[in-house]
Amino acid sequence: MTGSAGNSVNRCTHCNEPAIIRLTDPERRLCAKHFTEDAEERVFNHIDTEIMIHPGSGIAAGLSGGKDSTALLVILKKYIAENPGAEIVAVTIDEGIDGYREETLKAATKLCKNLGVKHHIISFTELFEKSLDEIVAGQKDRACSICGVLRRRALNEAATRVNATAIATGHNLDDEAQSVLMNTLRGDLAHLVQDTSNGYPKIFIPRIKPLSVLTEKEITVYLLANDLFTDLPECPYAVSALRSEVRSMIADLEYSYPGTKKNLIKFRSGVRGVNNLQVDNDPGFCRICGERTGGDICRVCSLLEPDLD
């Protein structure tokens, strides 16, 4: 964000109001109103060119109650108001994380009420008979990887219940760039090229990321500019060492070499283009729970019942 207004450098490029953010490519300084329009226009263009929400689409928007998902729901609601015919339902996963999820659930419920959006909540306890706290007791260092697998299943289940044709998540440009670098550092080509946006047609519900054109900072500024920012607790398990190292590495590189984040995403698109690692055959069904899986037992069942492997 820029410093205080008062000199012309800190005025909006489009009007004389104080600028709240400086953006590059193209270079511009924007006031709250013009930044809001700029950010929304970029997301709308991304949806129009890459994502395609049509009349008849049913979008399940993942809503944790945190920053990214709040911005996602607000902007999607505006997009659908301008492009009527699609429907949006917010879905929240209650993992069962003591001292964290209660507050974010309250924020999510309040936001849906204010926006007039239907809200569906699904819990780990309902789906897996245990909360995340219970599942990861004694293996807290693995909480995020276990949670990630279970959340994906829960989100799919919630989206199926609300008859969604697509699942929208709040991943931003930083998240996407970090994932590219993390998968590269791990040598994980399969995850690097994996594209969940087409849902491996007619098998999985496609996943869309409308906010992937906005940086984390832009999302925070968008919420602040629109009086939507709520300071909520962080998940107590959010301590992935690799992700936080990668985050600061990319931030340094972006500072020295502007465009690094976008180049990482471009690199992934290029690799996807030349790689044919997408699954060629229909995945089968897990012999325990009957869900789609590439193996004999799905990852959810392997995690919940490791003795079955």
Ligand code: SF4
């Ligand atoms: Fe789950 Fe980790 Fe996210 Fe917490 S930080 S909600 S444990 S993935």
